[in-house]
Amino acid sequence: MDKQHSQCSPCPVELTVNMIGGKYKLVILYQLAIHEVRRFNELRRELPNITPRTLTRQLRELESDGLINRQVYPEIPPKVEYSLSETGKSLNSILLQIENWGLKHITNNPK
Amino acid sequence: MDKQHSQCSPCPVELTVNMIGGKYKLVILYQLAIHEVRRFNELRRELPNITPRTLTRQLRELESDGLINRQVYPEIPPKVEYSLSETGKSLNSILLQIENWGLKHITNNPK
DNA sequence: CGGGATCCCATTGGATACTG
DNA sequence: CAGTATCCAATGGGATCCCG
Numbered sequence A, B: 001m002d003k004q005h006s007q008c009s010p011c012p013v014e015l016t017v018n019m020i021g022g023k024y025k026l027v028i029l030y031q032l033a034i035h036e037v038r039r040f041n042e043l044r045r046e047l048p049n050i051t052p053r054t055l056t057r058q059l060r061e062l063e064s065d066g067l068i069n070r071q072v073y074p075e076i077p078p079k080v081e082y083s084l085s086e087t088g089k090s091l092n093s094i095l096l097q098i099e100n101w102g103l104k105h106i107t108n109n110p111k
Numbered sequence C: 001c002g003g004g005a006t007c008c009c010a011t012t013g014g015a016t017a018c019t020g
Numbered sequence D: 001c002a003g004t005a006t007c008c009a010a011t012g013g014g015a016t017c018c019c020g
Helices: A013-019 A027-036 A040-046 A050-065 A094-106 B014-018 B024-037 B040-046 B050-063 B092-105
Strands: A038-039 A068-071 A079-084 B037-039 B069-073 B079-084
Touching: A013 A027, A013 A040, A013 B024, A013 B037, A013 B092, A027 A038, A027 A040, A027 A050, A027 A068, A027 A079, A027 B014, A040 A079, A040 B079, A050 B050, A068 B069, A094 B014, A094 B092, B014 B024, B024 B040, B024 B050, B024 B069, B024 B079, B024 B092, B037 B040, B040 B050, B040 B079, B050 B069
Parallel strands: none
Antiparallel strands: A038 A079, A068 A079, B037 B079, B069 B079
């Protein structure tokens, strides 16, 4: 690895972690990467025991950081679709690598 | 992206986040990726305002997860060197991508 | 130098109930 | 269906002091 920029001010890794560091954020992004479009309760079912309050907040944070889009359909019953923004999509290869890393290094020897 | 494994049980992304999800863990791993070997106070200086207690705990967790090595030299004054384990090194390409992503998507338009 | 001990606070997330 | 509201628990991290 390059040894030039040992200093980070501010550290780009840290800045990125601040955006995607929530407990469920990467998993949400991962689900959206796989499914392209997901509704609120679909995500809820796919995330292990997440509460609606937490899911809402993580989605709002991802949205305000510009990583996902929130499309509201003015219908009854309500319909809201979440999807990756262009910026969010630029995380796809990282998401995939994280998934593969987990498959290789963790699920092989489950704790 | 592949749409087959929409289900995760347990989700590899989530498992990975559990290992590297600490506030400073990726930054520590990143510093070790760049410098190969770092001592306690070197890391302390490189991480923005981290307290020794927090640094100690994050290092211990990374160590018990097998991502870093802790080499103690029985000298006076004490000397402890931290470095990436082989497993830790396997995160290098992810670390680099995260750094580059941050450089591209965040430092361009600082909040 | 590389921590440990202690105390404290803030943020995050959970539980449950409710609603337009 | 897609959230809100309210309250609460836990975890993480900070501040400070101390030590071998």
